[in-house]
Amino acid sequence: MQPLRRIASRTVVIASSDIDTDQIIPARFLTTTGKEGLGQQLFADWRYHADGSPQREFVLNRPEAQGAEILVAGRNFGCGSSREHAPWALLDYGFRAVISTEIADIFRGNSLKNGLLPIVVDERTSQWLLHHPGAELDIDLESERLTLPTGASIRFPIEPFARHCLLNGLDELGYLRSKLADIERFEAARVEAARVEAAHVEAAHAKAPV
Amino acid sequence: MTASTLFDKVWSAHEVVAESPDTPAVLYIDLHLIHEVTTPQAFSMLRRHGLPVRRPDRTLATMDHSTPTQSAQVFGSVPIKVDAAARQVRQMEENAAAFGIELFGMRDARRGIVHIIGPELGQTQPGMTIVCGDSHTSTHGAFGALAFGIGTTEVGHVFATQALLQRKPKSLAVNIEGRLQPGVTAKDLILAIIGQIGVSGGTGYVLEYRGSTVRALSMDERMTVCNMSIEAGARAGMIAPDEVTFEYLKGRPRAPQGRDWDSAVARWRTLVSDPAARFDASVDVHAERIEPMITYGTNPGMVVPIGAAIPDKKGDEVFDKAMRYMGFRGGEPMLGKPVNVVFIGSCTNGRLEDLQAAARILKGRKVAQGVHLLIVPGSQHIKQQAEASGLAEIFKAAGADWRESGCSMCLGMNGDTVAAGQYSISTSNRNFEGRQGKGARTLLVSPLTAAASAVIGRVADPRELL
Numbered sequence: 001m002q003p004l005r006r007i008a009s010r011t012v013v014i015a016s017s018d019i020d021t022d023q024i025i026p027a028r029f030l031t032t033t034g035k036e037g038l039g040q041q042l043f044a045d046w047r048y049h050a051d052g053s054p055q056r057e058f059v060l061n062r063p064e065a066q067g068a069e070i071l072v073a074g075r076n077f078g079c080g081s082s083r084e085h086a087p088w089a090l091l092d093y094g095f096r097a098v099i100s101t102e103i104a105d106i107f108r109g110n111s112l113k114n115g116l117l118p119i120v121v122d123e124r125t126s127q128w129l130l131h132h133p134g135a136e137l138d139i140d141l142e143s144e145r146l147t148l149p150t151g152a153s154i155r156f157p158i159e160p161f162a163r164h165c166l167l168n169g170l171d172e173l174g175y176l177r178s179k180l181a182d183i184e185r186f187e188a189a190r191v192e193a194a195r196v197e198a199a200h201v202e203a204a205h206a207k208a209p210v
Numbered sequence: 211m212t213a214s215t216l217f218d219k220v221w222s223a224h225e226v227v228a229e230s231p232d233t234p235a236v237l238y239i240d241l242h243l244i245h246e247v248t249t250p251q252a253f254s255m256l257r258r259h260g261l262p263v264r265r266p267d268r269t270l271a272t273m274d275h276s277t278p279t280q281s282a283q284v285f286g287s288v289p290i291k292v293d294a295a296a297r298q299v300r301q302m303e304e305n306a307a308a309f310g311i312e313l314f315g316m317r318d319a320r321r322g323i324v325h326i327i328g329p330e331l332g333q334t335q336p337g338m339t340i341v342c343g344d345s346h347t348s349t350h351g352a353f354g355a356l357a358f359g360i361g362t363t364e365v366g367h368v369f370a371t372q373a374l375l376q377r378k379p380k381s382l383a384v385n386i387e388g389r390l391q392p393g394v395t396a397k398d399l400i401l402a403i404i405g406q407i408g409v410s411g412g413t414g415y416v417l418e419y420r421g422s423t424v425r426a427l428s429m430d431e432r433m434t435v436c437n438m439s440i441e442a443g444a445r446a447g448m449i450a451p452d453e454v455t456f457e458y459l460k461g462r463p464r465a466p467q468g469r470d471w472d473s474a475v476a477r478w479r480t481l482v483s484d485p486a487a488r489f490d491a492s493v494d495v496h497a498e499r500i501e502p503m504i505t506y507g508t509n510p511g512m513v514v515p516i517g518a519a520i521p522d523k524k525g526d527e528v529f530d531k532a533m534r535y536m537g538f539r540g541g542e543p544m545l546g547k548p549v550n551v552v553f554i555g556s557c558t559n560g561r562l563e564d565l566q567a568a569a570r571i572l573k574g575r576k577v578a579q580g581v582h583l584l585i586v587p588g589s590q591h592i593k594q595q596a597e598a599s600g601l602a603e604i605f606k607a608a609g610a611d612w613r614e615s616g617c618s619m620c621l622g623m624n625g626d627t628v629a630a631g632q633y634s635i636s637t638s639n640r641n642f643e644g645r646q647g648k649g650a651r652t653l654l655v656s657p658l659t660a661a662a663s664a665v666i667g668r669v670a671d672p673r674e675l676l
Contacts, residue, residue: 015527016527016528016531017527017528018409018410018509018511018528020509020640020642022621022640022642022643022644022645023642023643023644026644026648027275027621027622027623027645028622028623028648030247030248030275030276030623031247031276031292031294031295031297031298031623032250032294033250033251033254033297033298033301034250034251034254035251045643045644045648045649050630050648050649074527074528075410076409076410076413076443079409079410079443079509080345080440080441080640080642081344081345081621081640082248082343082344082345082359082360082361083247083248083361084248084251084343084361084362084363087361102410102413104410104413104443105379105413105414105443105445106345106359106360106361106440106445109360109361109364110361110362110363110364113361113363113364114363159234159377160231160232160233161232161233161234161375164232172363172367172375173259173366173367173370173371175233175375176236176367176370176371176373176374176375177370177371179226179227179236179371179373180371182226182227182236183226183236183238183371183372183373186226186238187238187372197473197477198469198470198473200473201469201472201473202469205469
């Protein structure tokens with residue numbers, strides 16, 4: 001994975017709250033067995049008419065959205081299905097960060113593992129962002145700070161381990177595999193505990209009158 | 211020793227490495243359930259790294275999401291209609307064979323929706339950690355397991371290590387007291403809870419459903435409740451195991467047998483929240499006040515009692531958008547709303563008791579003209595039970611379309627879809643825009659309300675037909 005330190009980009013605003021992962025990418029596109037090209041289907045039902053032609057009013061079809069890397073959305077972004085196709089589609093389209101007052105648990109975890117930054121901000125900052133589409137933002141992951149064009153600087157929390165992995169371009173699996181010896185010890189201890197328990201039960205049964 | 215919650219106990223029993231400020235915990239996973247949709251990219255990752263599935267014996271595969279429910283496509287010579295779905299099914303077969311994973315394939319009598327077959331086999335057990343690349347994994351929490359949905363990257367992590375990196379969530383006690391009224395089901399209960407706490411009220415929490423109402427629920431009902439925890443934003447919902455749980459599990463093919471059973475039950479009895487245990491938050495629910503519930507909007511929190519009107523929240527952006535999509539207006543009553551399709555099934559309401567409930571209404575009655583009633587059992591085993599016990603005959607006599615098991619119309623990626631603009635009265639879990647097909651309009655209800663609405667041909671109160 002590429003290290004992620006800074007994102008400087010314009011925003012695209014989709015002000016709706018409770019945007020679920022079925023909107024981000026509808027289930028009928030989940031029959032894919034890869035990750036590539038999902039950006040084409042990002043927000044498909046909002047973005048295209050039934051005949052496949054673009055829905056002109058939808059923000060991603062407007063010229064000002066082209067090239068923007070930051071998506072600003074209403075509260076509770078990414079709720080619903082656990083499909084990792086949602087962050088894959090956002091990344092494939094070109095987004096690198098999502099900003100909301102609240103981001104659903106599974107989507108947040110999936111995003112961090114793929115290098116899409118889930119940024120949670122306070123209500124006031126969110127309102128400013130929602131009302132200023134196209135604002136040029138500067139996101140610095142190292143200091144966990146988001147700077148608005150007004151000069152205001154807002155701190156956003158990112159889980160420290162995920163942040164470390166993103167800053168250094170590390171895959172979390174490498175760390176997890178470094179714990180394999182611990183995992184093996186844990187398994188062995190459980191097998192032993194089960195053996196002891198079975199022996200106790202056996203002894204209790206042997207003593208019990210028939 | 212400090213008092214702990216059920217969740218604390220299961221969590222700490224699986225902590226391989228405790229969390230620190232800098233690193234998440236390494237959490238051991240007892241059971242990894244997999245299906246065809248969220249695994250292909252994880253298997254590709256294993257191939258890229260040259261890694262095996264570390265514990266195939268703790269991994270169980272089925273096919274449910276993209277599988278057809280038409281008998282001719284499952285058993286006959288008719289190919290799967292959706293090409294990409296057929297490819298995904300083939301790839302699941304190839305991956306399971308290549309990595310030594312047990313798979314309940316297309317024609318296996320044990321196949322079914324992943325969250326239905328685990329409990330059915332007795333493979334889902336109290337105190338386990340269970341994960342699956344599917345958000346409704348929360349279902350298994352009904353047994354006192356810590357069960358939650360994961361993404362495909364995490365599926366790969368579990369394949370490679372049988373563990374996950376996790377921060378410990380907070381705990382939320384959902385205290386439910388009082389008797390459910392006649393005609394009010396577990397589905398109505400969980401819809402009412404979601405209406406009460408909101409679709410993100412559970413974000414960051416593991417829920418524990420507690421209280422006299424919960425103790426009185428059957429396992430099928432408890433699974434319905436835990437299933438929809440994610441619709442309140444919670445990755446997991448748990449219920450402490452009790453006699454009802456043990457009775458359900460006893461004798462199931464993969465439950466402990468003989469003396470192992472006795473020691474397992476003794477161990478499972480300790481899986482309760484200690485009386486002095488502290489939860490991070492709590493909410494009280496009054497069960498006797500709950501009525502049959504129905505959603506009117508585009509998320510499960512937009513829900514009202516069936517006899518009520520849609521609240522008028524004109525001016526609220528989410529509400530207005532939902533009303534435009536649904537073709538409804540604030541202030542309109544829900545009773546009498548149009549019905550085109552009725553879907554009874556899914557991991558929420560596709561179990562035998564759900565089918566029995568639907569049959570109570572459908573017995574001796576006919577589906578209203580112009581309504582398509584689709585009934586899809588949650589597993590092949592349930593299908594066989596429903597056929598053996600005469601339920602299927604009741605459904606067919608009523609004019610219902612009786613199918614093979616699968617996720618079917620819950621998410622419309624397998625050929626079963628609702629057409630744009632049509633109203634679907636559905637026992638599934640999500641009424642999101644387009645969930646059952648592009649432009650489809652979903653109203654979530656219990657199996658009783660679904661069956662009653664199919665008979666009347668309009669949204670109906672099931673209590674009038676009981």
